[in-house]
């Protein structure tokens with residue numbers, strides 16, 4: 001039987017309502033179509049993207065609290081668009097600096113009718129850049145400035161960058177197992193909690209690193 005996005009969504013998100021399943025299917029059809037020309041997702045294997053990227057992003061949702069969520073380095077909208085679909089009553093901001101991603105995010109926002117969502121073209125590493133949100137999420141945020149750093153240095157750099165925006169109270173990084181090897185000092189200074197996402201599909205598990213800035217006295 002050939003692969004079908006709709007069937008895969010039905011099987012994996014069996015407990016979700018029809019609105020969510022319909023919007024996830026619509027989003028993924030757009031994403032894979034756009035990917036054929038613009039390369040906007042980490043893999044061309046649709047089944048892998050749904051079971052790994054989409055399912056893990058779906059699991060991130062239960063950790064998020066607050067009234068507004070911002071995905072920085074949103075790219076093709078993972079995890080931001082999935083979080084937006086799951087939370088029609090929350091304000092969701094999708095930030096990227098690249099026009100090709102912004103064009104796709106605007107198209108997806110409009111085709112899916114995500115009224116709760118705003119797409120913003122912004123370089124979050126620019127010193128004047130401020131994040132007007134409660135909760136920041138990020139997955140695979142990368143660029144030339146940080147790509148050569150080891151994982152811990154990158155993690156600290158990104159959390160300090162996010163912390164500069166006074167309104168942000170929490171950050172959630174959806175990442176791999178290296179986050180479980182952060183030094184005790186880093187874990188303590190940034191009050192990091194980690195949550196391993198149980199995957200029914202893969203032997204390796206992704207991890208959510210949670211940093212609550214309100215708990216940090218100074219660092």
Ligand SMILES: C[S@@+](CC[C@H](N)C(=O)[O-])C[C@H]1O[C@@H](n2cnc3c(N)ncnc32)[C@H](O)[C@@H]1O
Nearest residue numbers: 073074075096097098123124125139140142143
């Ligand atoms: C590897 S992609 C990850 C995309 C998506 N989060 C995912 O996991 O599929 C990294 C994204 O970060 C964006 N990015 C890199 N540096 C940025 C910056 N300084 N400000 C905003 N976005 C940035 C890139 O344009 C790219 O879309």
